[in-house]
Amino acid sequence: xxxxxxxxxxxxxxxxxxxxxxxxxxxxxxxxxxxxxxxxxxxxxxxxxxxxxxxxxxxxxxxxxxxxxxxxxxxxxxxxxxxxxxxxxxxxxxxxxxxxxxxxxxxxxxxxxxxxxxxxxxxxxxxxxxxxxxxxxxxxxxxxxxxxxxxxxxxxxxxxxxxx
Amino acid sequence: xxxxxxxxxxxxxxxxxxxxxxxxxxxxxxxxxxxxxxxxxxxxxxxxxxxxxxxxxxxxxxxxxxxxxxxxxxxxxxxxxxxxxxxxxxxxxxxxxxxxxxxxxxxxxxxxxxxxxxxxxxxxxxxxxxxxxxxxxxxxxxxxxxxxxxxxxxxxxxxxxxxx
Numbered sequence: 636x637x638x639x640x641x642x643x644x645x646x647x648x649x650x651x652x653x654x655x656x657x658x659x660x661x662x663x664x665x666x667x668x669x670x671x672x673x674x675x676x677x678x679x680x681x682x683x684x685x686x687x688x689x690x691x692x693x694x695x696x697x698x699x700x701x702x703x704x705x706x707x708x709x710x711x712x713x714x715x716x717x718x719x720x721x722x723x724x725x726x727x728x729x730x731x732x733x734x735x736x737x738x739x740x741x742x743x744x745x746x747x748x749x750x751x752x753x754x755x756x757x758x759x760x761x762x763x764x765x766x767x768x769x770x771x772x773x774x775x776x777x778x779x780x781x782x783x784x785x786x787x788x789x790x791x792x793x794x795x796x797x798x799x
Numbered sequence: 800x801x802x803x804x805x806x807x808x809x810x811x812x813x814x815x816x817x818x819x820x821x822x823x824x825x826x827x828x829x830x831x832x833x834x835x836x837x838x839x840x841x842x843x844x845x846x847x848x849x850x851x852x853x854x855x856x857x858x859x860x861x862x863x864x865x866x867x868x869x870x871x872x873x874x875x876x877x878x879x880x881x882x883x884x885x886x887x888x889x890x891x892x893x894x895x896x897x898x899x900x901x902x903x904x905x906x907x908x909x910x911x912x913x914x915x916x917x918x919x920x921x922x923x924x925x926x927x928x929x930x931x932x933x934x935x936x937x938x939x940x941x942x943x944x945x946x947x948x949x950x951x952x953x954x955x956x957x958x959x960x961x962x963x
Contacts (some may be wrong), residue, residue: 637938638900638937639936640937642840647817647912647937648832648834648842648912667834668833673925677925721824729894756924761836761841762837763835765929767924771804772804773803
């Protein structure tokens with residue numbers, strides 16, 4: 636084992652999915668996200684205060700967390716490359732969606748699953764805000780649930796982790 | 800898209816790695832974990848108050864987060880099936896480790912990467928505690944870093960996600 640106290644970007648926890656966080660008419664990819672609690676069902680996403688999404692969320696009652704298969708990775712990356720301040724990313728990238736039912740955010744049509752999360756708590760830790768929502772509705776593609784399997788991932792896509 | 804307000808175990812965010820959280824002479828698998836901040840470098844793991852690990856952590860200065868390749872999944876699951884209250888899991892399962900340098904916890908010898916995390920914040924949300932540590936040291940296997948690649952995962956292992 637090597638060791639270093641030069642922490643850098645510490646991307647050693649990969650792989651994991653990216654959550655596409657939707658608020659109002661905007662989406663952003665959140666690479667940092669996790670379940671927080673089972674009962675109540677809470678989900679957390681980390682958002683930098685630099686992000687337009689955090690401003691939007693301050694005015695709304697919640698967010699959506701959308702999960703897309705890996706073949707959408709390029710699209711997901713693109714949505715992280717522009718700000719929703721000046722651009723409607725959903726229009727710009729032709730992302731189809733329908734409005735969530737209980738919060739003001741988009742459910743992406745191409746997602747295999749999406750959560751509707753009502754704002755539960757927000758807390759600043761370091762350079763990000765942990766935004767916790769209570770999951771009040773789950774949308775999912777029935778066709779990806781076959782027997783006990785939910786989803787498989789293209790294995791060729793898992794070795795993209797670059798060391799910087 | 801189907802939808803449901805019966806939230807259940809909401810395992811739709813998979814796949815992701817499991818962090819083996821080490822405190823003192825004990826380890827537990829944390830399926831819920833995420834980076835929290837880049838600067839300072841913060842990492843968060845979710846631990847139920849039922850867990851012995853949380854009691855240990857209340858007395859220690861931090862924890863380790865160890866990442867193992869998927870062929871250790873069975874071992875990881877086993878460590879989650881017994882409590883460290885009555886059993887030294889490291890001994891029981893023959894898990895080799897060395898002590899971390901800056902905190903009181905194990906660095907698992909078989910991990911491809913491990914963080915040493917000094918306690919930074921703890922906060923109860925719902926039925927779990929978010930335990931945030933500042934990453935002060937990273938251990939990693941040099942041999943898994945070849946060029947730009949860090950790790951690949953056996954694709955056959957990614958379709959084990961059971962719907963309950």
